[in-house]
Amino acid sequence: MGRYVVGRLVQAGVTVAIVATVTFALIHLAPGDPFTQALDDPAVSAEVRALWRAKYGLDLPLYEQYWRYLLNVARGDLGWSVTLHEPVSAALARALPSSLLLMGTAILLSFAAGIALGVVQAARPGSWVDRALGTVSLFFHALPEFWLALMMLLVFAYRLPLFPVGNVVDPLLYDYYTPWQKLVDRLRHLVLPSATLALLLTAGVARFQRAALLEVSGEDFVRTARAKGLGERRVLLRHALRNALLPVITLFGVTVPALVAGAVFVEKVFAWPGMGLLAVSAIMTRDYWLVTACVVVVSAMVALGSLAADLLYAVADPRLRAR
Amino acid sequence: MTFSPPPSASVDRAPARRAWPGTPAALGVAALAALAALVACGPGEETRSNASAGEAGGTVVIAAPTDVDILLPPLGRTIEGKKAADLLFDHLAEVGRDLNTVGDQGFEPELAERWTWAPDSLSIAFHLNPAARWHDGVPVRANDVRFTHALYTDPAVGSPLSTNVADIDSVTVRDSLTAVVWFKHRFPEQFFEAVYHMHVLPEHVLGREPRAELERSAFARKPVGSGRFRFARWVPGQALELVADTAHYRGRPKLDRVVFSISPDFTAASTKLFAGEADFFETMRPEQLTEMARHASLRTVPYPSLDIGFLRFNLRDRAAPSRPNPVFGDRAVRRALTMALDRTTLVRSVLDTLGYVALGPLTRAQFSADSTIPQLPYDVARARATLDSAGWRDADGDGIREKGGRRLAFAMLVPNSSRNRMRFAVLMQEQLKQAGVDARIEELEFNAFVKRLDARDFDAAIEGGHLDPSPGVVRQSWSTASARAKDGSNYSRYESAAFDAAVDSATAATDPAKSRAHFRRAYEIILNDAPAVWLYELRQMAGAHKRIRITGMRADAWWAGLPDWSIPEGERIARDRIGLPGASQVGDRHPESKRVATAAGGAR
Numbered sequence: 001m002g003r004y005v006v007g008r009l010v011q012a013g014v015t016v017a018i019v020a021t022v023t024f025a026l027i028h029l030a031p032g033d034p035f036t037q038a039l040d041d042p043a044v045s046a047e048v049r050a051l052w053r054a055k056y057g058l059d060l061p062l063y064e065q066y067w068r069y070l071l072n073v074a075r076g077d078l079g080w081s082v083t084l085h086e087p088v089s090a091a092l093a094r095a096l097p098s099s100l101l102l103m104g105t106a107i108l109l110s111f112a113a114g115i116a117l118g119v120v121q122a123a124r125p126g127s128w129v130d131r132a133l134g135t136v137s138l139f140f141h142a143l144p145e146f147w148l149a150l151m152m153l154l155v156f157a158y159r160l161p162l163f164p165v166g167n168v169v170d171p172l173l174y175d176y177y178t179p180w181q182k183l184v185d186r187l188r189h190l191v192l193p194s195a196t197l198a199l200l201l202t203a204g205v206a207r208f209q210r211a212a213l214l215e216v217s218g219e220d221f222v223r224t225a226r227a228k229g230l231g232e233r234r235v236l237l238r239h240a241l242r243n244a245l246l247p248v249i250t251l252f253g254v255t256v257p258a259l260v261a262g263a264v265f266v267e268k269v270f271a272w273p274g275m276g277l278l279a280v281s282a283i284m285t286r287d288y289w290l291v292t293a294c295v296v297v298v299s300a301m302v303a304l305g306s307l308a309a310d311l312l313y314a315v316a317d318p319r320l321r322a323r
Numbered sequence: 324m325t326f327s328p329p330p331s332a333s334v335d336r337a338p339a340r341r342a343w344p345g346t347p348a349a350l351g352v353a354a355l356a357a358l359a360a361l362v363a364c365g366p367g368e369e370t371r372s373n374a375s376a377g378e379a380g381g382t383v384v385i386a387a388p389t390d391v392d393i394l395l396p397p398l399g400r401t402i403e404g405k406k407a408a409d410l411l412f413d414h415l416a417e418v419g420r421d422l423n424t425v426g427d428q429g430f431e432p433e434l435a436e437r438w439t440w441a442p443d444s445l446s447i448a449f450h451l452n453p454a455a456r457w458h459d460g461v462p463v464r465a466n467d468v469r470f471t472h473a474l475y476t477d478p479a480v481g482s483p484l485s486t487n488v489a490d491i492d493s494v495t496v497r498d499s500l501t502a503v504v505w506f507k508h509r510f511p512e513q514f515f516e517a518v519y520h521m522h523v524l525p526e527h528v529l530g531r532e533p534r535a536e537l538e539r540s541a542f543a544r545k546p547v548g549s550g551r552f553r554f555a556r557w558v559p560g561q562a563l564e565l566v567a568d569t570a571h572y573r574g575r576p577k578l579d580r581v582v583f584s585i586s587p588d589f590t591a592a593s594t595k596l597f598a599g600e601a602d603f604f605e606t607m608r609p610e611q612l613t614e615m616a617r618h619a620s621l622r623t624v625p626y627p628s629l630d631i632g633f634l635r636f637n638l639r640d641r642a643a644p645s646r647p648n649p650v651f652g653d654r655a656v657r658r659a660l661t662m663a664l665d666r667t668t669l670v671r672s673v674l675d676t677l678g679y680v681a682l683g684p685l686t687r688a689q690f691s692a693d694s695t696i697p698q699l700p701y702d703v704a705r706a707r708a709t710l711d712s713a714g715w716r717d718a719d720g721d722g723i724r725e726k727g728g729r730r731l732a733f734a735m736l737v738p739n740s741s742r743n744r745m746r747f748a749v750l751m752q753e754q755l756k757q758a759g760v761d762a763r764i765e766e767l768e769f770n771a772f773v774k775r776l777d778a779r780d781f782d783a784a785i786e787g788g789h790l791d792p793s794p795g796v797v798r799q800s801w802s803t804a805s806a807r808a809k810d811g812s813n814y815s816r817y818e819s820a821a822f823d824a825a826v827d828s829a830t831a832a833t834d835p836a837k838s839r840a841h842f843r844r845a846y847e848i849i850l851n852d853a854p855a856v857w858l859y860e861l862r863q864m865a866g867a868h869k870r871i872r873i874t875g876m877r878a879d880a881w882w883a884g885l886p887d888w889s890i891p892e893g894e895r896i897a898r899d900r901i902g903l904p905g906a907s908q909v910g911d912r913h914p915e916s917k918r919v920a921t922a923a924g925g926a927r
Contacts, residue, residue, distance in 0.1 A: 032770030038400035042799040042812035043791070044483045049810075051481040055535075084559065085393045085538055094559065153591060158598050165595045171562035171584040172384060172898055271586040273560035281587075286770060 005307070012303030019299040020292055024066055027283070027291050033058055034082045034286050056082060069292070079289030083282070088293045091278060096260060096297070098168060099274035102267070103258055105190060106197035113198065114205025115248065121206065122213035122244075123236055133206070141203035145196075146265035152196045153269055163192045166271035193270040197263055201255070208251050212244035219243070246317060253309025257302040379567070379577050381890030381899035383871060386592040386601035387583045390560055395543040396522040397475050397482035402789070403583075406882050410565055410581070411548035412522035413573075415449050415468065415502075416514075420877055422792040423690045424515040425835045433573070434463055434523055434549065444509045447517060451500045454572035457525045458553040468502035469494040470526035479534040487520040511833045512793055519792070523549065551576045551886035561585055566903055567886075576886035579903050593866070596621065602868040605881060609675035615866055623864050627688040627878035629790040630861040631681050632744060634735065634751065636660075636783050636854055639816045644779065650733055651782070657853040658699055659709035663758035664751060665701045670859045673746045677864050681857035683846045684797045688878030690835060691794035691842035698850060706758045717759050724759040732761035733782035738772040744785045747858060776814045784814070785858075792879045794842055795830040801849060802826065817854035870894035 034056070039049045050059070057065050072079060078088040117137065121130040140148075157165045164170065170177075170185050177185060216222060217240050225239045226232075264276035275294060282290035392401045396408040416438070419429025427438070435449035455463035472494040475482045490513070492505045504517045528547050532540045546554050551573060552565035563583040567576040584601055586592035593611055595601035597618060607615065607623060615621055636651035651657055666680045679687065682696055710716075715724040715731050724731040737748045748764045755762045762783070767775065775781050790796055798805060803818040805811035822845050829841030850857075865881065867873060872891070875884015890899055 030770065031768070031774040036770050036773055039483055041483070042805065042810070043486055043796075045486045045489075046810050047478065048481050048483055048485060051478065055481070080539075083392065085398075085543060086559075091559075150590060153594060158594050161598055165598050165600050166586050166591050167561050167584065169561075171558075172382065172564075172582050172901075175556075176901065269588045269591050271561070271588070271591060277560070277587065284769070 005311075008303075008307045008310070012300065012307065015303050016296055016299045020296045021066070023292050023295040024069065024288070025062070027286065027288055028062055028065070030286065032286050034288060037285060038083075052082075056080070069289070078293045081282070081287050081290045083285045083287045084290070088289050091290060092275075092293060092297060095273055095275045095278040098272060099260055099267075099276070102190065102193055102272055102274055103197070103260075103263065105194040106201060106263075107252075107255055107258070109194065109198035110201035111205055111248070111252065114202045115209050115245075117202065117206035118209025118213060118248075119236065119241060121210040122217065123232070125210075125214055130210075134210075137203035137206045139203075140199045141207070143200065145200060145263065146269065148200065149193070149196045149266045149269040152192050156192055164189050166269070168272060193263075193266050193272050196266050196270075205248060205251060208247050209244065212247045213240055216240050216243045243317075246313060249309055249312045252312070253305050256305030256308060257298055260301045261298045378892050379575055379889075380579050380892070381577075381871075381895055382580045382582065382901060383578055383603055383885070383888060383890075384582045384584050384595075384601045384898070386595040386604045387585050388587060388589055388592045390585045391557070391563055391583075393538070393543050394546045394554065394557070395537060395540070396524065397480055397484060398538055398543070400483055406880070407563060407565070407583075408522050409550070409880055409882060410552045410885060411546055411550045411554055412524070413455070413463075413549045413551075414518050414522060416518040417883070418515065418519055418792060418877075418879070420875070421690060422688055422878060423835060424519075424793040424795075425511040425690070425838055426833060427514040428835065430514060430518065433518075434468075435518075438514075444506075444513070446503050446505045447514065448497060448501055448503045449517075451502065452572055453500055455549060456570070456572065457528075457547050457549050458568060459525075459528070459547050461525065461527055463523065463525075463549050464499045465496040465502035466499070467523055467526050468504075469496050470530060471521055471524045472504070474524060474529070474534070474537075475521055477534050480537055484520050488516060490516055511830065511838065512795065515793060525549075552581060555580065560587075569903065577889035578885070579899075579901065581885060596866050596868075602871055604866045605863070607677070607864045607866045609677055611866070612675075612864070620869055621866055622869050624867050624873055624876065626863050626865065626876035626881050627686075628861045628863040629686050629688055629792065629878050630787065630863075631684075631686055631790065631857065632747065632785065632787040632859045632861075633681065633684075634747075634783055634856040634858060635786050635815050637779060637781055637815055638854060639779070641780055641782065644816070648782070649729060650731065651854075653713055654852055655709055655713045656715065658851075659706040659713070659758070660755065660760065661699045661853045661856045662702045662709070663706035663760065664754050664856055664858075666856070666858060667701070669747060669750050669754075672750055673743055674859060674861070677862050678859045679862055681860045683850050683857050684801060684855075685794055685842075685846065686790055686860050686878070689790065689792060689794045691829070691839050693839065693843050693846070696843060696846050696850065699853065703758055710758065710760075715759070722756070722759060723761045730761060731759060732763065734763045734765040736765050736767055736772055736775055736781050736784035738769045739766050740769045741785075741787060743859075744787060748785055776812075779814055779816065781814075794838075795826070797842075797845070798826055798830075801854070815854045817849075817852065819848060819852060822848045822852070870896070 033053070035049065035052050035058075039052060053059050057068055060068070069079065078092070080086075081088050081091050084091050117133055121133050124130055153165060157163050168186070168189055169182070170189075174182060174185055213236070222235060222240050225235045230239075260275050261279075263274070264280050266272065267274045267277040275298070279291065279294035279298075282294060387403065389401065389403045391403040391407045393399055393404055394407055394411065396412055399405055399408055413433040415433060415435040416427070416430045417433050418424070419431060421429050423429045432452070434451055434455050436452040437450050439448045439450070441447070449468065451463060451465060451468075453462070457463060472488065472491060474480055475488050476485050490507050490510065492507045495503045495505065497503050506513050525547055529537070529540070529542055532542065537543065544557060548554065551568055551571045553568045555564040555566045557563045562585060564580060566580045567578060569575045584595060586595060593604050593607070596604040597614060599620075612623065615623055636657055637648055638651050640646040640648050640652070647653070670678045670680050682692065682694060682698075685692055687694065710724060710731070714726045716726070717724045719725065735748050735751070737744050739745070745764075745766065752762045752764060772784070776784060788800075799812050801813055801815075801817055801822065803820070803823050805813035806816040806818050825841050825845035825848060829838050829845060832838035832841055863881070865876075870890050872889045873884070874887050877883045
């Protein structure tokens with residue numbers, strides 16, 4: 001097992017390096033550079049434009065820029081964000097926890113609710129409950145993220161002012177709150193963005209879970225359990241569900257990278273300063289170093305998510321553990 | 324050759340308020356001035372004298388779609404950064420509401436309580452207010468002014484604003500309270516150049532920092548200023564909070580604090596205003612005005628702007644710049660295209676009441692504005708006749724004109740960042756078709772749009788711009804020098820010796836009236852040559868809570884009067900009563916804040 005994990009980690013390292021290289025090349029090929037929007041203005045002198053580009057090595061050949069970037073990364077320096085005027089690591093350190101909190105909550109909620117819904121649907125396939133839940137989950141699955149986010153905002157923050165419009169905490173009063181009030185304030189700000197994402201994700205999980213449960217419910221071991229006289233609930237939850245979790249674990253592995261990749265539209269609508277918003281604004285402003293760092297972090301999470309899913313398979317399926 | 328110094332040369336200039344003693348004649352002048360100021364105010368605004376603030380206090384939360392970039396003025400590159408800089412740092416003097424940039428007429432004292440022009444007009448001595456202090460308590464001195472100029476112009480710093488002070492030769496210190504600004508030559512906007520772009524910076528704090536590393540200094544994120552608001556905190560992507568400097572030499576702001584609450588999504592940012600989480604939103608869209616009307620606690624506040632949009636033509640051939648553009652190289656065709664566009668309908672359709680038809684390469688807020696400049700009329704019949712005469716005819720009956728086998732077709736570049744410009748493009752496409760012109764829309768990502776303009780690789784492009792208060796800025800986009808410069812922004816490559824001469828005369832005139840006359844001539848020339856169709860000028864409309872008394876919204880900086888905005892005591896809500904941080908107020912602050920915190924939610 002140890003060798004397997006080490007092997008996968010090496011594989012992940014190579015993948016991340018390739019992704020970083022491709023990203024570095026692609027973002028440099030895109031029109032403009034980090035100073036286009038800010039400095040390519042007739043009011044700014046050519047000397048000043050040249051100075052800033054030289055200061056960040058943009059006047060060097062691409063291979064030399066890449067080499068310098070690699071050396072810096074090897075030293076643990078991810079570079080300087082020229083649009084945020086701070087180290088890239090500081091920007092990531094601010095955005096990453098925000099994304100982990102938002103996406104972690106959303107994934108937790110969606111997998112808990114999705115698995116439960118899938119079980120309820122699979123327990124009575126074809127019933128009106130199954131059809132109704134299927135229709136509702138399909139409806140949410142089909143909704144565009146930005147639209148649902150705006151609707152949630154308009155309904156629950158504006159028409160029914162139950163939750164704040166956006167931000168992570170109250171921009172004005174948070175510093176004056178007691179610790180308990182601070183916690184409540186954070187949770188109130190978390191509700192709408194995480195609920196939006198959870199609604200979108202739950203539908204997919206529920207559909208996966210329902211299909212997997214229906215597939216295993218015809219298997220011999222389920223029939224045997226029923227033949228032994230076990231109750232239907234016990235058959236479903238103790239015997240069928242465990243085997244039907246494998247596809248959902250796969251889905252989990254695919255979803256985990258979203259923990260760090262964030263959700264651009266939801267973050268934008270709810271002013272949630274996560275990785276999605278950071279990466280997109282970095283791309284729009286051609287903040288090369290920030291873009292590359294964001295992509296490296298996300299690709300590392302994809303590799304690790306895939307590894308985590310494989311390890312979870314082993315936990316869930318004794319046959320894989322034996323191999 | 325002699326040079327006439329500005330009217331105030333060799334005369335000490337002092338604040339208007341200080342210069343008016345309480346004589347009957349002076350009172351009469353003051354009354355007239357007050358009346359003029361009232362007339363000058365836009366609807367929904369109040370003058371300083373009208374704002375009955377009662378006790379100072381209150382909080383204004385401003386919903387902002389963009390965060391600031393940096394809090395170090397010489398390196399600021401965004402409008403959000405400029406807002407913060409203007410509130411945190413004082414200038415030597417501030418431009419007046421009329422945005423006059425010639426001489427020193429209308430300028431109001433800030434750090435400099437008065438100034439003296441040298442007889443030869445090559446220098447101005449600024450006499451600093453001895454009471455001026457940095458927010459850390461250190462007095463503001465002439466050395467700071469000298470240091471500031473050095474910082475803005477030091478190549479190691481690389482300030483994008485350095486060209487704005489390029490005509491200043493040096494700053495010397497006559498005594499601790501007198502800084503003398505020396506100019507390389509005499510020109511009418513000397514005073515404007517000396518005071519408008521430079522925020523005075525503290526040498527005792529920044530002097531220790533390596534010039535090339537200023538961007539990375541702690542100051543850049545936590546500045547020590549001299550403005551009427553002081554820095555409180557900045558949480559990137561979330562909020563920037565400024566609090567009143569209660570001991571400020573020009574008087575305490577009437578508000579306790581200003582919070583810029585960031586929401587990157589435009590709809591979400593405006594929703595903050597509607598939901599009561601914000602008190603002010605600077606740019607309402609037409610579709611939001613109906614929603615505004617549903618809120619009894621809100622009102623709209625119109626204010627002038629320096630934003631214009633225009634359809635630019637490339638007058639040279641894209642492939643062979645030495646040749647004229649096969650379509651736009653012909654002045655008659657450009658004029659015909661202008662006459663084929665119903666700009667009034669376009670502006671009404673896209674901007675509703677939030678825009679005017681542009682007068683030309685200027686805005687109504689600039690001192691050179693003249694709404695009587697003759698415009699090419701909307702006249703489709705005349706446009707068609709002009710195109711016929713120019714040899715563009717629809718020979719094959721497909722509705723599009725041709726000449727020498729070439730269709731009258733071109734692409735209009737539009738950046739995908741602007742919804743308004745895309746709407747204009749769609750409507751113009753339809754109107755041009757009525758005149759037999761095939762205008763295609765080419766939507767581009769913003770950086771790609773800029774790159775195509777820089778490379779002059781376009782036929783036509785819909786540009787938007789935020790102009791400088793100085794009308795001389797027209798040179799950047801339309802002068803021959805800019806057309807020929809490698810980095811110039813006269814992307815049309817429009818060249819007119821008559822236009823250049825008129826602009827030169829305008830920017831050399833020391834009398835604003837003469838300057839306006841020359842600018843009028845320049846505008847007439849360029850409008851007749853039609854290297855562009857000037858489409859719209861934005862009429863900005865802010866949304867604000869009614870309890871806030873707003874004053875001093877200038878076209879170049881709506882936030883300029885923020886220190887004088889007020890909230891009457893009887894209309895304050897919970898968040899207005901938080902109080903200010905500070906040793907003397909700590910005892911009051913926390914019990915109050917806890918009370919506010921307990922009431923938070925509904926009260927916000």
